[in-house]
Every structure is written in C-alpha cells, then in structure tokens.
Amino acid sequence: MSSISSIAVSGLNAATRRMEVSASNVANQQSTGALPGANGTVPAGAPQAYRPLQVTQTAVPGGGTQTSVTPSSPGTVPVSDPQAPFANADGQVAAPNVDLAQELIGQMVAKYSYTANLATLKADNAMTKSLLDATA
Numbered sequence: 001m002s003s004i005s006s007i008a009v010s011g012l013n014a015a016t017r018r019m020e021v022s023a024s025n026v027a028n029q030q031s032t033g034a035l036p037g038a039n040g041t042v043p044a045g046a047p048q049a050y051r052p053l054q055v056t057q058t059a060v061p062g063g064g065t066q067t068s069v070t071p072s073s074p075g076t077v078p079v080s081d082p083q084a085p086f087a088n089a090d091g092q093v094a095a096p097n098v099d100l101a102q103e104l105i106g107q108m109v110a111k112y113s114y115t116a117n118l119a120t121l122k123a124d125n126a127m128t129k130s131l132l133d134a135t136a
Contacts, residue, residue: 003063004124010064011117017067018055018110022103025052029098034086035078036094046086049094051075072097 033049034042042048052072060066074097082091 005121007063007065008117008121008124010060010066012114012121014055014057014065014067015110015114015117017069018057018113019107021053021055021069022106022110025096025098026100026103028052029096029100032079032081032084032093032095033076034094035088035092036076042094043086049076050096052096052098 028050029052031050032047034046036042052075053069054072056068056070057065058068076094077097078092079095080091081087081093084093087093
C-alpha cells in the first residue's frame, strides 16, 4: 500500500470513529441519572447518566492521523425532572452534556472528511493502475 493510500485510510478510520462517537452521544442524550454528590458519586442503586464522549485527532509522524476517545468534561448538567424516581430533593437529575447542533455539525464534518479521503484513495488507485498499464 502506498503512503498516499495509508494516509487516506487513516483519515477514513478517523472519520468513522468520529461518526460512531457522535451517534452514541445523540442516541444517549436523554439517558438521565442521579446527580452526583459532593464526592462525585451517585447514591447506591441509582442510575448514572450517560457520559458523552469526544474524539481527539492528532497527526502521525510520517503522515496520517490517529484518534483517541475520551469522556467529555463536564459530562453532565443538572436538569429538572421531579417525576424521576432518582431525582434529588430539588427535583433535579443529571443529563448528558450533549449539544445536538454541535453533534450534527460534527457528523457533517465526518461525512465530508470520509468522502474526501475516499476520493483520495480512488485517485491513488487510478494513478497506480495507469502507471502499471503504461509500463506493460
């Protein structure tokens, strides 16, 4: 595999990872749980809110990219839901700190990045094929 192809494949993998993480954040954005106490833990037996994730993309020496997935900070925000069985005395629960507008933008960027890297991979394949046809 040429270096152009390996760089494009690393971009495809990064775009895929971004889409997976964003889809998970969107799918779980309403998964509330008990508010953590002052020590950062939730009461025993109470559900924990989904903790959204974020992708960090870094360049690899020699070309390409790699990703790492980490929890977002702050992971949750307090929201009012007095009907929840795990709500605190003020009627608040912890909700994932997910911004749907930002997730949509992130998904669009991942889609365009994937498309661009796929076009690069196809162009590299076509150039290699032309080179091999010319030498035959």
